[in-house]
Amino acid sequence: MFIIGELINGMYQNIARAIKDKDSSAIQKCVKAQVAAGADALDVNCGPASKEPLADIQWLVRCIEEVTDKVLVLDSSKPAVIEAGLKSAKNKVVINSTTADPEKLEALIPLAKQYHAGLIGLAISSGGIPQNKDQRLELAAAIVSACVDNGFPVEELYLDPIVLPVNVAQAQMCDILESIKEFKIISEPAPKTIIGLSNVSQGVPPASSRNLINRTFLVMALAFGLDAAILDPTDRQLLEAMISAELLLNKHIYCDSYLQAYRRK
């Protein structure tokens, strides 16, 4: 599975402070910790408090690229912020994200093409959050067809079924999982699938329960064919559950030290 570390996000106080003070060592420390834990890519989000998101994302990109050549997942709802990040990035980039709304697709697909970036497409639109599997599929299909129509390679598209917190939308969990499987058959070649994992436990009080719910859901999603997830790679138990799930799904050759073997990849 493609692991995207979620910790460079201005939503977290330490990162917000580092962005405000332009403390590059704090950012780089967080980058190195995620990469050492197994991240293949890093989500980059200036957060809601950023007063100058265009300048901040460029600073973050430069800061991160000094210490890693991993993929950068530029995370903003504003296309202008994404574009600012794309302009300064040397590493491979994935755009996070477009919705199924035409104005978003029209802005972001050409950018993704121009910068040879990947693109995350959320199964959501200004019409609201999808309430079932069919609505998710319809939105996903709209994103895929916009990509095909505009000559964007579907293999570079990551479709997100929108994971909702279990304490808000418990009845939708099965639909979300089944969407992951069905997204793969929308087109040939198939799009990739992705989830923002931590959402599933948003608002669940004790941290121990949050971690348990996260890793349980990740394992289930992997069984439905999930390709990528945005998560906390420094959660050791989470990664070990992921590695074990991939082993059971015959993605790796078994050996007694399979956890260690995965980390040598």
Place this chain on the structure above:
Amino acid sequence: MATQLAKQNWSGKISTLTIGATKEQGGTRAHAVEIGGEESLPFLFPEGAIPNKPRIAFEIWDVPPKDWTEELVRHYGKVFLDPLEWAQMCVKDYKAELLCLRLQGAHPDCADRSADKEAQLVGRLLKEVDVPLIICGCADDTKDNLVLPAVCEAAKAERCLIGSASQDNYKTLVASVMADGHNIIAESPIDINIAKQLNILISDMGLHLERIAINPTIGALGYGLEYAYSIMERSRLAALSGDKTVASPFICFVGQEAWRAKEAREFGPQQGIIWEAVTATALIQAGADLLVMRHPEAVKKVDRYIEELFRR
């Protein structure tokens, strides 16, 4: 409409292993031999680089082998008593570019030769011939743990390929190989899970994965060849997909397995030669990088086959 061939892009590659050290590299060999380094499945040239051809080593013994068939005795019988002459014959007459010395004489049930004596033999062999060496013990763990460290030391800096380490007995050999600058053969019983585990155990001790050759254990044609083939293929697919822990070149002991087959022994000399050659060629298709063989005619056939495959 012309059919478009689907090409696979691989993210991983097989490690490159060098056998033999020249003067510039601190040894005394006339040349070094590189194996491995593939970036695609065997001979799918458009999908990735295949920088090295499969190589063949001639098998020689420290003592006269008791169970070699008449056909092999006809070729080697007159040099059986002197491994140095035997080595010379392979290098001079049959143009061997690699030799595989099996120290069977060390086995307690064979001649029970001492570590000193075997180490001396290796020292003399290194003076007698200048091709890179593969050196194998007698497959008695206790005795090998005495003999192989002495042999490693006698061949210090010659970058030999030495075997075999197994899941139950690897520590002594790994330590010696590391100390004296050699490579190691990691042997697993046609079991991909053990092959992977053993590579991890060996590299945990500090020997780089790049210095390991996997002996997957093979069966000859009619004796489990398909099983060995599928294990090798599965392991290659994993390695090319990025699993470094199984990305080692393969060494296959073809001669010993092929000439054990009833069909190779009992139906005239030609059939034995064909048995050995066919076993070798099938394994080359499975990804074999290094073949240890016996009959010079079989070697010639396989050499021609390799040349043919690389002619593009």
